[in-house]
Amino acid sequence: MSFEKTKWVWQNGKFLRWDEAKIHSSAFGLHYGVGVFEGIRCYETAEGPAVFRLKEHMDRLSASAQVYQLDIPYSQEELNEAICETIRRNEFKSCYIRPTAYFDSGSLGIRAVCPVGVNILTWEWPNDFGAEKLAKGMRVTISPYKKFHSSMIPTTAKATGNYLNSILAVREAASRGYDEAILLDMHGNLAEGAVENVFLVKNGRLLTNDQNSSILLGITRDSAMRIARDLGYEVEVRALKLDELLDADEAFLTGTAIEITPIREVDGRAIGAGARGPVTEAIQKTFFDVVSGRKSEYLRWLHPVWKESGARKAA
Ligand code: PMP
Numbered sequence: 001m002s003f004e005k006t007k008w009v010w011q012n013g014k015f016l017r018w019d020e021a022k023i024h025s026s027a028f029g030l031h032y033g034v035g036v037f038e039g040i041r042c043y044e045t046a047e048g049p050a051v052f053r054l055k056e057h058m059d060r061l062s063a064s065a066q067v068y069q070l071d072i073p074y075s076q077e078e079l080n081e082a083i084c085e086t087i088r089r090n091e092f093k094s095c096y097i098r099p100t101a102y103f104d105s106g107s108l109g110i111r112a113v114c115p116v117g118v119n120i121l122t123w124e125w126p127n128d129f130g131a132e133k134l135a136k137g138m139r140v141t142i143s144p145y146k147k148f149h150s151s152m153i154p155t156t157a158k159a160t161g162n163y164l165n166s167i168l169a170v171r172e173a174a175s176r177g178y179d180e181a182i183l184l185d186m187h188g189n190l191a192e193g194a195v196e197n198v199f200l201v202k203n204g205r206l207l208t209n210d211q212n213s214s215i216l217l218g219i220t221r222d223s224a225m226r227i228a229r230d231l232g233y234e235v236e237v238r239a240l241k242l243d244e245l246l247d248a249d250e251a252f253l254t255g256t257a258i259e260i261t262p263i264r265e266v267d268g269r270a271i272g273a274g275a276r277g278p279v280t281e282a283i284q285k286t287f288f289d290v291v292s293g294r295k296s297e298y299l300r301w302l303h304p305v306w307k308e309s310g311a312r313k314a315a
Pocket of ligand 1: 039095113147158166192193194195196215216217218219220254256257
């Protein structure tokens with residue numbers, strides 16, 4: 001991903017031009033990696049741009065902030081409006097949204113007596129893996145880096161420092177030519193992808209794990225489970241063994257950035273037929289219909305960007 005400067009960034013209650021949106025070099029979050037954030041997508045729909053599951057993302061941001069006692073000085077309503085206004089000002093039809101709350105400049109003592117800064121960045125970021133991987137699946141590897149156990153750092157909080165682990169795993173996987181890394185937990189069970197949750201399909205049933213396997217509880221994971229159940233598939237939630245991934249009929253990863261992307265190969269071994277399977281395809285297709293506003297029963301998951309201004313704009 002290379003950034004194109006967007007027009008507007010929201011920072012601490014103000015809309016700033018890209019080049020003005022700066023943070024001081026003494027910011028606590030920079031030195032110790034203490035911040036919490038969200039990755040959210042806004043999709044183009046026939047009714048204009050709409051943010052997917054905004055409430056669930058902002059609830060998770062609040063829950064993550066609570067873990068680190070980051071007292072966000074804005075209400076969820078204020079942040080929701082700031083997000084929508086940032087998208088409107090940037091004139092995006094679809095985009096990725098990155099709200100971040102972090103300890104700002106105050107002191108560098110480890111007790112973190114600091115004010116909390118909040119940023120909202122938005123930018124156009126189509127699926128990282130692109131249409132080809134969405135259709136054909138990706139090649140993943142089991143990382144030599146384990147996912148840290150949630151008793152060490154809570155994995156259900158989406159905190160900036162957590163990503164040291166993911167970044168090591170992804171870069172190591174990329175250096176060996178793989179698209180993505182899957183991390184095992186400290187018991188050797190599947191944890192998750194570097195920034196995705198894992199699903200397996202076996203005999204027409206879906207399997208995925210939960211927070212007991214040191215994962216972030218993904219909002220795409222929740223969406224995929226609900227869509228799968230609505231399509232009539234059973235979903236079993238439990239710890240998953242590596243062997244079960246290797247023996248699966250199908251496997252896929254879920255996450256805001258990569259949406260629902262099949263896994264076609266793990267360390268050179270084909271999963272199932274080595275291509276996107278029919279169950280994955282059915283869930284993926286419904287997911288894209290849902291996020292694009294083509295499924296009326298899921299419209300509650302879409303937050304229209306233009307509603308607050310009373311001027312809903314055709315995309
Ligand atoms: N696990 C990790 C570690 C992640 O960073 C993400 C991305 N937020 C996910 C899973 C998937 O979560 P979501 O579907 O909410 O994007």
